[in-house]
Each structure stands twice: as C-alpha cells, then as structure tokens.
Amino acid sequence: MIAAIISSFVIVIFVVGLAISRYLRQHKKQTNDSSYSITRYWRHQLASTSCDNLSPSSITNEKQSHSIVNETTSIIKNSFSWPEASMLHRQDQEQTKRSSTVSSSALSDSLTMEHIIEPASLIFSLRWDEITKSLFVRIVSARDLFIYRHHRQPLVIDSYVRVELISTSMENTTPKTFPSMRTHIIKKNAHPIYDELFEFTNIEQINNDNYSLVFTISTYDTFTRDEIVGEIIFPIELNTLESTEITFTKILTTRHKQLSNQQLGQMLISLCYQPVDSAVTIIVLKAANLPRIGTTRLINPYFKIYMFYKNQRIFKKRSTIKRTTQTPIYNECFTFNIPNNDIENIYFDIILFDYDNHMKHEPIGICSIGKDMNQHWNDVCHRQITKQIAHWYQLKSFNESIH
Structure with a gap:
C-alpha cells in the first residue's frame, strides 16, 4: 500500500516538473524574439535620428540618398506597372540607333560604290x-x-x-x-x-x-x-x-566585253519529240564562226544542255571537248524524258563553254530552245510524223541571258 502511494507521488512530481520546464522554455523564447526585433528595427531607427548625427553634411547626404531611393523606386514602379511604355521607349531607342547605323552604312556603301564603279x-x-x-x-x-x-x-x-x-x-x-x-x-x-x-x-x-x-x-x-x-x-x-x-x-x-565585240557564232541543232515515249531527242550537229579569245587564241569549245520544267532545272548533260577550233563538229545525241508529258512547260538552255586546263571554264554564249516558242519548236511539237528537224541557232551573250 505504501509502495503504491510513493509511486503515484513520483509520477505527479514528474508531470508537474515537465509542465514547468515547458512553460519556462516558451517564456524564454518569447523574450529572445522581442529583444531581437527591438535591436533589429527600433535601435536602427533611433540611431539614425539621434542628435549627434544631425550635422549639415549628414542632412544633405540623407536628402540625396532619399532622392536616389525615390528615383530608383519610381523607375522600378514605372517598369513594373507600365511595361508597355518601357518597351515602347526601348523600341524607339533601337529604331533611332538602327536608322543612324543604316544611314551611315548607306553613306559608306554609296562612297564605296562610287569608288568601285571605276574600271580596273x-x-x-x-x-x-x-x-x-x-x-x-x-x-x-x-x-x-x-x-x-x-x-x-x-x-x-x-x-x-x-x-x-x-x-x-x-x-x-x-x-x-x-x-x-x-x-x-x-x-x-x-x-x-x-x-x-x-x-x-x-x-x-x-x-x-x-x-x-x-x-x-x-x-x-x-x-x-x-x-x-x-x-x-x-x-x-x-x-x-x-x-x-x-x-x-x-x-x-573584261572577257564579256571582248566577246561582245565579236560574233559569238551559231549552233546547228536537230530536235525530235516523241509523244508516245514522252521524250525529246536533241542532236547537236556542229557549231560555226565561234569567237577567238583576245583575238589571238582559239577556244576549246564544249557545251552543256540544261532542261527546265516549270522554271526549275531538273536535268543537265555535257558534251565532249573539241580542241582549238572555231568550227567544232559534235554529232552528239541526248534524250530527255518529259515529266507527265507536259511539253508546254519544258524548255532547254544550251551553253557553250571554253575549256581551260588551269583557269575557270568561261561561258561563250547561250541559246534557248522552247522558251520563246519559235517556229522550229512549234514544228517539232505539232508535227504528226516524229522525225528530226535541224535548225541554226544564233548564240547570245551569256550575261544578258541569265534567268
């Protein structure tokens, strides 16, 4: 009986002590928080408004810092509250910069172009x-x-x-x-x-x-x-x-001016259209009266045939090279398949080049077949009997015939 009373008394004392310690801990925490808040905020304000710091220089410094703070806050306020206005202001600045750079670049380009116009x-x-x-x-x-x-x-x-x-x-x-x-x-x-x-x-x-x-x-x-x-x-x-x-x-x-002073020559071309096979056969027979380079050197002529469908190049074929001659004879045959048998949207460009072992191959002249719908092309496309029809084509300047 006595042991039970003693054990219950110990338990009561333990519970009471636990409650008292918890109360003391919370009270200590509250006092620490109040002192921290006072030292962080109130002491800083009292120190800034103390009588010892009220000198003219400190007053002016305070005014300047206050104005700077107001200015920065107003800028931040404007940038956050009116983003459209700030963006428009930036766009205006960028446009003025671009216009100035464009005008300066245009002026420099005009000056350089005036200088470049001078012949070499x-x-x-x-x-x-x-x-x-x-x-x-x-x-x-x-x-x-x-x-x-x-x-x-x-x-x-x-x-x-x-x-x-x-x-x-x-x-x-x-x-x-x-x-x-x-x-x-x-x-x-x-x-x-x-x-x-x-x-x-x-x-x-x-x-x-x-x-x-x-x-x-x-x-x-x-x-x-x-x-x-x-x-x-x-x-x-x-x-x-x-x-x-x-x-x-x-x-x-320039080479273009040298060739423009001469006759570029002619090419004899034979055509045949086969609608059953949906194909056009081109036979380049020969060329005549080709120009000289610099009025002294004979050219090494060869040609390339470009096929265009709806103004897009889809095929290219090349001939052999004839050495140092103004009247090359080729007799070379080329066959081109017509997409969807659409002969109306087909034309060919034949470009004559001068072959050089070391230098870039220069174009001498060009002739087009089917682009201008001349009589030769019409006879080939609308003839009932499929047979070869030959015709002489005058070479034109390549620079003047760029598509």
Missing part, C-alpha cells in the same frame, strides 16, 4: 635594248581589282598578272608565241603593287611581224580553278621603243 587598270613600263635584242617589261601595279557576282557585294581578290609576247606574221596567221611569265600573288588587295621586271630575249625584228603584249590579270583560288578578271592587248613596234622605261596605264577589258 594596269600600270606597266617598257624598255627596248637594241644591243641584246631584248624587251624589258616591268609590271608596276593595278587598281580597282574586284570580282562581281550576281546579287552580291564586290569581292576583293588574290591576284597575279601573266604577261605574254605574241608575234603574228602578216603572211602566216598562226601566232608565234614566246614563253609566258607571271608575277607573284598579292592576297586580298584591290590595289596590288607587283613591281616585277621581265625580259623577253632574242627578238628578231622582221618587217612583216606584228608584236603584241598580252597582260592577263587572274584571281588565285586554292580550292577551285583560277578566274580571269580581264586582259590588255597592247600592240608594240620595237623601232619606236626607247632605251629608257616608258610607263603606260591601260584599262582592263
């Missing part, structure tokens, strides 16, 4: 040595060397100059050539300075001989074939040259 030219000098029968040619420099692409900005090139001396006798039309020489390569310069001297030795002066210097400026490309920028054909008379150097400045003639 070459400066060289000649000297004749009567004792050794040698002709000295110094290639000094060039100006305004650019490559023009379709719908692109003019490109600055890596250039070099090749010089050749050609002697054409009045009695013999075959030109007599001397070993050609070339300068070193000037990279990425529209106004290169070469300053190189070349000598042509053992030149015999014959009354019936006509001598000409051919200067060819070309682009250098590491990965593709070189391309000719322009040529200068400079006829000379050795008797009129002096022992001192005479400087000349000549404008380059």
Whole structure:
C-alpha cells in the first residue's frame, strides 16, 4: 500500500516538473524574439535620428540618398506597372540607333560604290635594248581589282598578272608565241603593287611581224580553278621603243566585253519529240564562226544542255571537248524524258563553254530552245510524223541571258 502511494507521488512530481520546464522554455523564447526585433528595427531607427548625427553634411547626404531611393523606386514602379511604355521607349531607342547605323552604312556603301564603279587598270613600263635584242617589261601595279557576282557585294581578290609576247606574221596567221611569265600573288588587295621586271630575249625584228603584249590579270583560288578578271592587248613596234622605261596605264577589258565585240557564232541543232515515249531527242550537229579569245587564241569549245520544267532545272548533260577550233563538229545525241508529258512547260538552255586546263571554264554564249516558242519548236511539237528537224541557232551573250 505504501509502495503504491510513493509511486503515484513520483509520477505527479514528474508531470508537474515537465509542465514547468515547458512553460519556462516558451517564456524564454518569447523574450529572445522581442529583444531581437527591438535591436533589429527600433535601435536602427533611433540611431539614425539621434542628435549627434544631425550635422549639415549628414542632412544633405540623407536628402540625396532619399532622392536616389525615390528615383530608383519610381523607375522600378514605372517598369513594373507600365511595361508597355518601357518597351515602347526601348523600341524607339533601337529604331533611332538602327536608322543612324543604316544611314551611315548607306553613306559608306554609296562612297564605296562610287569608288568601285571605276574600271580596273594596269600600270606597266617598257624598255627596248637594241644591243641584246631584248624587251624589258616591268609590271608596276593595278587598281580597282574586284570580282562581281550576281546579287552580291564586290569581292576583293588574290591576284597575279601573266604577261605574254605574241608575234603574228602578216603572211602566216598562226601566232608565234614566246614563253609566258607571271608575277607573284598579292592576297586580298584591290590595289596590288607587283613591281616585277621581265625580259623577253632574242627578238628578231622582221618587217612583216606584228608584236603584241598580252597582260592577263587572274584571281588565285586554292580550292577551285583560277578566274580571269580581264586582259590588255597592247600592240608594240620595237623601232619606236626607247632605251629608257616608258610607263603606260591601260584599262582592263573584261572577257564579256571582248566577246561582245565579236560574233559569238551559231549552233546547228536537230530536235525530235516523241509523244508516245514522252521524250525529246536533241542532236547537236556542229557549231560555226565561234569567237577567238583576245583575238589571238582559239577556244576549246564544249557545251552543256540544261532542261527546265516549270522554271526549275531538273536535268543537265555535257558534251565532249573539241580542241582549238572555231568550227567544232559534235554529232552528239541526248534524250530527255518529259515529266507527265507536259511539253508546254519544258524548255532547254544550251551553253557553250571554253575549256581551260588551269583557269575557270568561261561561258561563250547561250541559246534557248522552247522558251520563246519559235517556229522550229512549234514544228517539232505539232508535227504528226516524229522525225528530226535541224535548225541554226544564233548564240547570245551569256550575261544578258541569265534567268
């Protein structure tokens, strides 16, 4: 009986002690929180408004900081409460910047275009040595060397100059050539300075001989074939040259201008349309009266046939190469299948090229079949009997016939 009373008394004491300790713990926590809040907020405000800190400099600093805070808060308020206005303000600033940059770029482009319009030219000098029968040619420099692409900005090139001396006798039309020489390569310069001297030795002066210097400026490309920028054909008379150097400045003639001064020639083409097989057969028989390059060199002609369906190129075929001739004979046959037998939306372009082992193959001329619906094409398409019909086509300038 006594043991039970003692155990119950111990339990009561334990519960009461637990309750008292819990109460004391909560009270201590509340007092700590109140002291923390007072030291964090109230003491900071009282210190800022104390009489010791009320000096004129502190007052002005307070005003400035207050104005800065107000300004920043107003900016933040405007940016958050009126996003459309801030975006419009930024867009206006961007538009003004763009307009200024566009105007400056347009001005710079206009200035560069005015400069680019100037034709390319070459400066060289000649000297004749009567004792050794040698002709000295110094290639000094060039100006305004650019490559023009379709719908692109003019490109600055890596250039070099090749010089050749050609002697054409009045009695013999075959030109007599001397070993050609070339300068070193000037990279990425529209106004290169070469300053190189070349000598042509053992030149015999014959009354019936006509001598000409051919200067060819070309682009250098590491990965593709070189391309000719322009040529200068400079006829000379050795008797009129002096022992001192005479400087000349000549404008380059582009290949397009060289070919435009000549007749580009004709091509004899035979056509046959087979509606049952839905095919067109083109036989290129020959070409005639093809031009010379620089009025001296015969071309190496070959051609490519491009088939267009609804103004999109779908097929291409190429012929063999004929060497150094103005009247090549091909007799080559090509067959093209017509999509959906839609002969009305078909036309062909035949482009004649000049093959070169080292330089880029240049287009000489072009003729179109079916595009203008000429009489030859109409006879082929509407004839009851399927047979070959031949017709002469005049070659046109390639640059003027770009689709």
